[in-house]
Amino acid sequence: MPLNIKLQVFEGPLDLLLHLIEKAEVDIYDIPIAEIADQYIEYLHMMQQFDLEVASEFLVMAATLLEIKSRMLLPKPKKEDSNAEELDPREELIQKLIEYKKYKEFSTLLKDKLNIYEKVFYKLPEPIESYIPDYTSLTGLTLDMLTQSLETILQKNSKRKKSSVREIYRDAITIEEKMLAISQMLTSRPFFYFDDLFEDDISKYEIIVTFMALLELIKIQSIHIEQENSFERILIKRRID
Amino acid sequence: MDIKEIKSIIESLLYVAGDAVHIKELSGVLGIDEPTVKRIVNQMMDYYNDEGRGMQIIEVNNSYQFCTRPEHYEYIERLVKPQTRQGLSQASLETLSIVAYKQPITRVQIDSIRGVKSDSSISRLLEKELIFEAGRQDGPGRPMIYCTTDNFLKLFGLKSISELPPLKEFTEEQL
Amino acid sequence: MDIKEIKSIIESLLYVAGDAVHIKELSGVLGIDEPTVKRIVNQMMDYYNDEGRGMQIIEVNNSYQFCTRPEHYEYIERLVKPQTRQGLSQASLETLSIVAYKQPITRVQIDSIRGVKSDSSISRLLEKELIFEAGRQDGPGRPMIYCTTDNFLKLFGLKSISELPPLKEFTEEQL
Numbered sequence: 001m002p003l004n005i006k007l008q009v010f011e012g013p014l015d016l017l018l019h020l021i022e023k024a025e026v027d028i029y030d031i032p033i034a035e036i037a038d039q040y041i042e043y044l045h046m047m048q049q050f051d052l053e054v055a056s057e058f059l060v061m062a063a064t065l066l067e068i069k070s071r072m073l074l075p076k077p078k079k080e081d082s083n084a085e086e087l088d089p090r091e092e093l094i095q096k097l098i099e100y101k102k103y104k105e106f107s108t109l110l111k112d113k114l115n116i117y118e119k120v121f122y123k124l125p126e127p128i129e130s131y132i133p134d135y136t137s138l139t140g141l142t143l144d145m146l147t148q149s150l151e152t153i154l155q156k157n158s159k160r161k162k163s164s165v166r167e168i169y170r171d172a173i174t175i176e177e178k179m180l181a182i183s184q185m186l187t188s189r190p191f192f193y194f195d196d197l198f199e200d201d202i203s204k205y206e207i208i209v210t211f212m213a214l215l216e217l218i219k220i221q222s223i224h225i226e227q228e229n230s231f232e233r234i235l236i237k238r239r240i241d
Numbered sequence: 242m243d244i245k246e247i248k249s250i251i252e253s254l255l256y257v258a259g260d261a262v263h264i265k266e267l268s269g270v271l272g273i274d275e276p277t278v279k280r281i282v283n284q285m286m287d288y289y290n291d292e293g294r295g296m297q298i299i300e301v302n303n304s305y306q307f308c309t310r311p312e313h314y315e316y317i318e319r320l321v322k323p324q325t326r327q328g329l330s331q332a333s334l335e336t337l338s339i340v341a342y343k344q345p346i347t348r349v350q351i352d353s354i355r356g357v358k359s360d361s362s363i364s365r366l367l368e369k370e371l372i373f374e375a376g377r378q379d380g381p382g383r384p385m386i387y388c389t390t391d392n393f394l395k396l397f398g399l400k401s402i403s404e405l406p407p408l409k410e411f412t413e414e415q416l
Numbered sequence: 417m418d419i420k421e422i423k424s425i426i427e428s429l430l431y432v433a434g435d436a437v438h439i440k441e442l443s444g445v446l447g448i449d450e451p452t453v454k455r456i457v458n459q460m461m462d463y464y465n466d467e468g469r470g471m472q473i474i475e476v477n478n479s480y481q482f483c484t485r486p487e488h489y490e491y492i493e494r495l496v497k498p499q500t501r502q503g504l505s506q507a508s509l510e511t512l513s514i515v516a517y518k519q520p521i522t523r524v525q526i527d528s529i530r531g532v533k534s535d536s537s538i539s540r541l542l543e544k545e546l547i548f549e550a551g552r553q554d555g556p557g558r559p560m561i562y563c564t565t566d567n568f569l570k571l572f573g574l575k576s577i578s579e580l581p582p583l584k585e586f587t588e589e590q591l
Contacts, residue, residue, distance in 0.1 A: 012357030107334035113397040119314035125259035150513035252470025253484040295427025309428040
């Protein structure tokens with residue numbers, strides 16, 4: 001059988017329902033559920049006839065419509081024995097339709113804007129090399145400055161190092177300092193990875209201090225630790241309350 | 242520096258940058274306070290529009306950028322190879338509308354409003370850099386939350402999210 | 417198309433191209449003969465100059481191109497690369513002197529000599545191509561080692577590292 005009919009494609013069950021309601025020219029706040037439910041199901045049958053896969057959302061909506069339809073048929077409870085508000089079984093669906101309709105309409109407006117602004121061209125940034133001065137702009141520097149600079153450091157160092165033997169010197173860092181350092185890392189970014197804390201050549205002492213600082217920060221609830229799966233990288237995040 | 246010279250410098254800065262330049266940068270480079278820079282750029286915008294110049298200045302989140310006019314599209318396309326059109330599907334446009342108004346929003350919330358799964362629209366919008374993953378929401382499952390990008394504003398000619406028109410409230414007569 | 421519109425289109429074409437556009441291309445895109453295009457572009461050149469606009473149009477071998485004005489150089493430089501104006505900080509200079517004399521050297525060794533963290537000076541020197549990452553040291557953690565570049569030699573007028581003046585008062589052991 002040749003297919004001459006073009007089946008309109010709907011974005012979802014709500015889209016289809018809106019279409020049926022508009023076609024039937026009925027009030028969205030007072031949907032004739034029985035009529036609309038029948039048309040809706042008829043449309044799903046049509047989709048099946050054309051071998052179109054009917055997405056599960058459409059089927060769920062069909063069931064919802066049938067449920068509302070049957071609840072509408074139930075006798076209404078007498079006013080005096082229902083202190084609960086007399087709830088329209090359609091209410092929830094109507095709210096969803098209205099909400100969806102707002103965004104659907106806005107999306108057509110977006111589409112119009114897109115049609116204009118996608119016709120606009122931007123230029124690539126100019127190659128910046130031509131604007132960056134070469135290293136000659138650093139010519140204020142002299143060899144003397146270089147040697148003097150190192151000599152000053154070494155002088156300071158020789159005082160500092162007198163007592164220590166030849167080993168790599170590192171300031172003893174306290175847990176409080178480490179806690180502060182970690183908190184500061186989190187002021188410039190929302191999170192970092194656990195292993196960022198342990199760079200290549202960190203001393204055993206600093207590893208222990210860092211770990212204790214982390215535990216302390218968790219205890220006072222200023223950070224938050226996360227790991228998606230075991231053996232994945234551990235995330236350390238700022239805690240936002 | 243007189244105002245003509247300032248305008249001339251701003252023009253050259255925007256030209257060189259190509260990209261959007263934040264008002265803070267302009268203010269810093271020129272050594273002029275931000276409100277004054279803003280006033281001058283606004284004058285320039287009007288001037289470009291009134292004179293029907295080849296470029297216009299657009300404003301996105303307090304940054305300024307040159308771009309061409311939509312009406313010259315046809316000529317520019319003849320000169321440069323046509324840019325790939327954004328070509329957004331109805332589903333993507335709907336999803337984008339929802340993110341624009343309800344951001345930050347999770348996938349489940351989008352699905353719930355549309356009444357249908359939005360995974361593929363979301364990945365398309367991410368890919369086109371119209372929305373971005375803005376982190377995870379606290380709470381069960383810690384779902385990803387989405388927000389719109391500056392690219393979104395640019396592509397739809399909006400200065401900032403606050404410029405989105407209020408959504409129509411529907412009265413019974415309108416429906 | 418009136419002449420104002422033609423000028424506007426030419427402006428947008430030169431803007432988008434960024435590069436030189438041959439008069440043949442302009443003529444083809446606009447559907448206007450070359451002598452007319454030439455006359456119009458010449459008018460535009462005068463206008464940009466007389467008005468002291470941010471850009472000027474230059475002509476090279478029958479091609480036209482926008483470029484900025486030399487007198488705006490200073491501002492553009494500030495926008496494009498603000499940090500180049502700062503030269504080297506004391507910290508960077510210290511780090512550089514240590515690398516120069518002690519290369520190859522690891523970050524921890526530099527930190528140890530300076531008594532403070534040197535991460536940011538190291539990245540600054542890397543960025544300025546005054547030092548480079550020369551590989552990793554054998555041993556625990558396999559730390560990165562740093563050496564000075566040819567650029568460094570050039571900047572300080574040295575033929576090779578062996579030309580560095582000897583340090584006063586310090587023996588190898590002290591280093």
